[in-house]
Amino acid sequence: MKKHLLTPIALAIALAGCQSENKDQASNQSATTEQVAQSSDNQEMSNPFYSEYDTPFGIAPFEKIKIDHYMPALEKGIAEQKAEILTIANNSDAPTFDNTIEAMEKSGELLTKVTNVFYGLIGSMSTPEMQAISKEISPKLSKLSDDVYLNEDLFKRVNAVYEQRDTLELNTEQKTLLEKTYKGFVRGGANLNAEDKATLRDLNEQLSKLSIQFGENLLNETNDFELVIDDKAKLDGLPEGIVAAAAKTATDRGHEGKWVFTTHRPSFYPFLTYSTNRELREQLFYAYTHRGDNDNANDNKKIASKMASLRYQRAQVLGYDTHAHYVLENAMAKTPENVYGLLDKVWPASLARAKQEVSDMQTFAESTGADFKLEAWDWWYYSEKVRKQKYDLDEEATKPYFSLDNTMQGVFYTAEKLWGVTFKERNDLPKYHPDVTTYEVFDKDGSSVGVYMTDFYVRASKRGGAWMSSFRKQYKMYGDDVQPIIYNVLNYPAPIGDEPVLLTFDQASTLFHEFGHAIQGLLSDGYYRSLTGTSLPRDYVEYPSQVMENWMTEPQVLAQFAKHYQTGEVIPMEMVEKIQASGKFNQGFATTEYMAAALLDLKWHTLETAEEQDADKFEADAMANIGLINEIAPRYRTTYFSHIFAGGYSSGYYGYIWSNIFDADTWKVFEEKGIFDQDTATSYRKNVLESGGTEDPMIMYKRFRGQEPDPIHLLERRGLIAPK
Known part of the structure; x- marks a missing residue:
């Protein structure tokens, strides 16, 4: 096990003690320094990340990991990987696959160990303290990545190995690792001049911070909204299980004796599917589709637009036409043109089918006395009615079997x-x-x-x-x-x-x-x-x-x-046949709402300007240009499109x-x-x-x-x- 060094704070205190001019004060400071150093050593010994996990299968000892363990371990992991990378870059031996490419692959063990846990848990166990750590560490991790890819001496070694690739006796995996490593450097800016490298660092840091903020805003927006119902009559149409879940949510949120629905999908989708209260369906639908678009502290419009601008600027610095061209070079599609080629084949048939589905639902609604034109918040409700009519299949009737x-x-x-x-x-x-x-x-x-x-x-x-x-x-x-x-x-x-x-x-x-x-x-x-x-x-x-x-x-x-949870009866074959027969039902809607989001993603990332956009207008124009009907909203609107603004799917949602x-x-x-x-x-x-x-x-x-x-x-x- 490696010897642990003093943390930066302890080291700073130690240095301050050495510089004291008063002899007695220096003596007291020295004693304090020893105590701090001892405390630091104790903290390092107690940090679960600093030793092998003494658990079955080497699973992280989650119960021992405290919030104050993350930042020291993350910073230590960054420092260790920096040192390892410098050792590789400054190696006086001729560059080889083993001492350069494989050595890089094996670097950063501690950092990998910590980030696997931290980013695993922040998705499912997020707290304000973890969000604060994420904000603080994100630019540091971005800087580390830049420090690796923009290290000229390191790239010279990688390039030297890459140029020998045809004469090296490498197996398939080694060839793949070499190819990906070399391309990673080139795409990371290794061939840029000093000025462009500095620009790239700044762009990457800004994007890292904005991505974190986008995700945090969306989480807050999703958690903050609640549709509180205190009149049982307004629950008409909702299945018993959904009503019980809403009562529990209400109790958990301090609304004892009432019912609460949220913009979390397990709450949102059943309400829109079964509630007979059209006004409340519209209210919940609006809340869901306007997350991050409310001109408040959690608004994501400017963040999304800024990120699109910065991504375009980064693509330009790296020599690509747009961010989509940069991203798709590493995808199977290779170019935005190829993606559009696929989507353009599917979109017309998908939209035509969706329009037919609207017509079917409108006819059904009018047959039951509706005197209004269907809107987007009506789709789930009436599509379920049409499904039951066409296939005699009630989704609620299938649930006991699943x-x-x-x-x-x-x-x-x-x-x-x-x-x-x-x-x-x-x-x-x-x-x-x-x-x-x-x-x-x-x-x-x-x-x-x-x-x-x-x-x-x-x-x-x-x-x-x-x-x-x-x-x-x-x-x-x-x-x-x-x-x-x-x-x-x-x-x-x-x-x-x-x-x-x-x-x-x-x-x-x-x-x-x-x-x-x-x-x-x-x-x-x-x-x-x-x-x-x-x-x-x-x-x-x-x-x-x-x-x-x-x-x-x-x-x-x-x-x-698929057995009934109460009787143990296997799902009847008649119901199975109905499920299979209805497999193509509502595919116009499902495909169209998905593709609308995929096309919106591409629209943002094939922008050929650094000018920041009015996000709402940009999105509305993009959807109008492809002919999206009013009865369908994109599966993800800009302000809650976390796949592309807080995840890894920018220019890739089509995938x-x-x-x-x-x-x-x-x-x-x-x-x-x-x-x-x-x-x-x-x-x-x-x-x-x-x-x-x-x-x-x-x-x-x-x-x-x-x-x-x-x-x-x-x-x-x-x-x-x-x-x-």
């Missing part, structure tokens, strides 16, 4: 049938919140694969949405096979009393989706940490998760888990539909050969799940499929074109 516990068993059943992977719940492992459930994962030969954690319930400290990440990725670069620690986070309503959590069909699909990410992280089999698991282009990384959703609707799988092409093409194989065909499952595991980002994704996909994916399967699946 309890959370049973759906998890369906996920595990699918994984075992495909790859022989099994899950054993462990109650003796560290967890960061009581809601977390932890499993040890075993391969088909009985060997331990890793650890899988789930965190399913909505809470104020958790950002919205659903995601997968890791507290530790799989890798072998130190000799041993380090097992992954993977987690899924979702936002389902918390259980009430002894009643199980019942999921809508879409919520159950989301569980399968996020598990698709998790299984890729768990089954990863790579050497270098930066290439394993989900280290993939944004327009490919969603592919394995989307494929996973397909198994959920198969009768063989449904029979294993879900791009990945869908691979998903639909892959499922065609399973349909033809059998949904649990072992040869297909094994090839998919080897060439997609295990390989992560160790090679060019298209090469790996063609190795699995034998050809590039055909987009026609996606269009047919969504019902946007007639099947051949």
Whole structure:
């Protein structure tokens, strides 16, 4: 274990003591300094990040990690990585793959260890103290990144190795790591002159701070709003479970005896789907779609516009036409033109279908006595009515068959049938919140694969949405096979009393989706940490998760888990057939609202000006130009589009539909050969799940499929074109 140095504060006090002129004062100061130094040493010894975790599987000892452990460990991690990078850059030996590229890959162990925990928890256990740390450390991490990529001596060594790449005897992963490292430097500004490097540093620092602020504002906006109802008559149409959840929310928020609905999705979507009170639907819809757009302390309009401007300026400094050109160079799409090429093929059919859906709903509404033109806040309500009329399928009637516990068993059943992977719940492992459930994962030969954690319930400290990440990725670069620690986070309503959590069909699909990410992280089999698991282009990384959703609707799988939570009855085949028949229902809406957001993302990031925009006008003009109808709002409006302004999806939100092409093409194989065909499952595991980002994704996909994916399967699946 490395010897720990004094913290900067302790060192400053020590220096101050040495400089004292008064002898007695100096003596007293010296004693104080020794006490502070001893205290500092004690703090370092007690900081869990500074030693190996003495826990099963090396899981972080969450109960021992305190808020004041983060900043010292983060700063120490930054300092250590800086020192390691300087050692590599100043190495007098000739640059080689081992002493330069691999040495960089192995640098920053402490920083990786701390950030894995800190950024993992700030998404689901956010506090004002953690947000403050994030704001303070973000520019420091940005500076560290710049210090690496803008180090001229280091780049000379990287470049020297890169120029020898054709003569070096490197395996596939080594070639990939070398290529990504070299491109990282070039894209990070290594070839810029001194003035442009300084400009780049400033732009990166500003963007880092603004991204943090955007996310914080959105979290505050989402948590602050509440629709308080004190008249039971205004709950008409709402299912009993939704009403009970609203009563619990009201109690939790200090409104005993009332009902509260929020802009969190588990509250927002059911209300818009079932409430007969059109005025309240409009009120809640407005609150949801105006998060960050209220001209208050949490307003995100200027932040989004400023970020778009700064991203354009950065792209220009780096030699790219726009931010989208910069981002997409590393994606499978390669250029904005290629993205527009795909979206332009889908958009007309999608919009036409959405308009037909509006017409169907308008006709239905008028048949029930409505004398108004449908608006965006009516879509969920009337689409559910039309679904029931067309398919005799009531989403609320399906929920008893999709309890959370049973759906998890369906996920595990699918994984075992495909790859022989099994899950054993462990109650003796560290967890960061009581809601977390932890499993040890075993391969088909009985060997331990890793650890899988789930965190399913909505809470104020958790950002919205659903995601997968890791507290530790799989890798072998130190000799041993380090097992992954993977987690899924979702936002389902918390259980009430002894009643199980019942999921809508879409919520159950989301569980399968996020598990698709998790299984890729768990089954990863790579050497270098930066290439394993989900280290993939944004327009490919969603592919394995989307494929996973397909198994959920198969009768063989449904029979294993879709059982009534009270009677144990397996979901009736008649209901399964209705679910499958309605699979193309409302796809015009779903595809259009998604694509509107994807096109809005591209519009912001193909800007060819640094001039800051009026965000509301910019968005309105963008949507008018593509012909978006008033009855649909983009899935994400600018001011709460955290994917692109507080996440990693800028210029990449289109990636879900791009990945869908691979998903639909892959499922065609399973349909033809059998949904649990072992040869297909094994090839998919080897060439997609295990390989992560160790090679060019298209090469790996063609190795699995034998050809590039055909987009026609996606269009047919969504019902946007007639099947051949």
